[in-house]
Amino acid sequence: MADSRVPTVVVDGVHITYKVNGARTGKGSATSALSRIVSRRSTPGIREVHAVKGVSFAAYKGEAIGLIGSNGSGKSTLLKAIAGLQPPSKGRVFTHGQPSLLGVNAALMGDLTGERNVILGGLAMGMTREQIRDRYDDIVEFSGINEKGDFITLPMRTYSSGMGARLRFSIAAAKSHDVLLIDEALSTGDARFQRRSQDRINELREEAGTVFLVSHSIGTISETCDRTIWLEAGTLRMDGPTKDVVAAYNEFTSPKK
Template sequence: MADTEVSAPPPVTAQEEEGHLTVLTRDLHVTYRVYEDRRPRMKDFLAGGLKRPSYREIHAVRGVDLEARSGEAIGVLGHNGSGKSTLMQAIAGLLPASKGEVYASSQPNLLGVSAALSKNSSGRRNIVLGGLALGLSREEIAARVDDTIEFTGLDDFIDLPIRTYSSGMRARLHFAIATMVEPEILLVDEALSVGDEEFKERSKKRIDRLRDQAGTVFIVSHSLGSIRDLCTRAIWLHKGLVREDGTPVEVVKSYKKYLKAIKEGGKSEGPGAAS
């Protein structure tokens, strides 16, 4: 498997008035193996030793061509197993491409609902650790701590260990930490879906501010309302392929029509190994 390239995109042309190119994928494929979790049986030994574990290959992303520009907030939707999270991890350089190329103008910052936090440390301590990991000095972190805590809405819990937090509280904290700086490319994978309406409104303002600073945001969500409200563009991913790319209103309308047809037809696209 070839390593994913995360490097500077091709030069910007005069026609690219809507914003400079920040992310580019060319014929991107991501395939990985899922091994069976099966215990060896006595007859396997008697038959002449153990066989190698069997597996199946998951072709999670299939030839995706994508361009993203500064100032865009791009919603990514699709059913479970459509390759959304895999695509985000490939763009972030966390998964290797089996074929194709990925270019980014700077290192993408991937924020997921299951993102790692120090569970035994308090929310306040995690803000400090997260700020240091983002390259901020202790003085810069100290100047931003109060604003970050206010954004999370975790005043009564900020000095309690993370292990006592709900998934929504952890998501709020991690989003606040990730946006203490203004990354040029932010990938948000379902982290906004677990927040309440007040948090979503605060998140929208922060995403708008990031876009105003010529940033690019990808938002993976099953919440079609969030895609419509937060994004300037939407991509429908289906079985690893881009099925539609357009305005949020148009893409959400097409996707809802598809879901209705599936429901009326009695068919199910059941969840797959990739999401």
């Protein structure tokens, strides 16, 4: 029997490579760099990084999918490819609707007030000015940045990194998305904010979207996602129910006796 679920993202044999300038030369590299600047010589050494290696999967409407793996495993790079910000070197990414990568679509500006950033961030996420006006109070309340003062009227550069992350999530969560990509946004804030965020993700799924969540917090993944994809060194190590994937990942990362 054919699968009747509606696919929202199809990643088909995707490889992603990019180049990094200025390879390290070990001890004395700072002196060497200064010498190159003074002599106006070009920086030697261009290293090619193969960040994602032949990854394939399909995501479906209504799913919340966790992405886990060691540092440098390709999680954030894969999210950028799904969002259309990082073209694959090989393979293809198909999406239904417009994916929204949290913190990129809702890019906030440090010299502007939080209030102004809510407006600009909302417009960047595809909301109309009328929708932003209607949801403004809810966005600010959800973020919790005004609980200890009128921070929404202050420039964003005065915010802590946690306050900025909470405001970004609040703006993104104010509308429904075909595909919402969240990279470590829920690792900031207290337990109450994290619970509100997880509840809102569940609402977004029910409103028809698909949510991808990258987090180093296995607890957050377990509480939020019903399916998890494990990337390791750019390859897809495991894809399945969160409970099974997390158990295998914990076994892999636990200290060996």
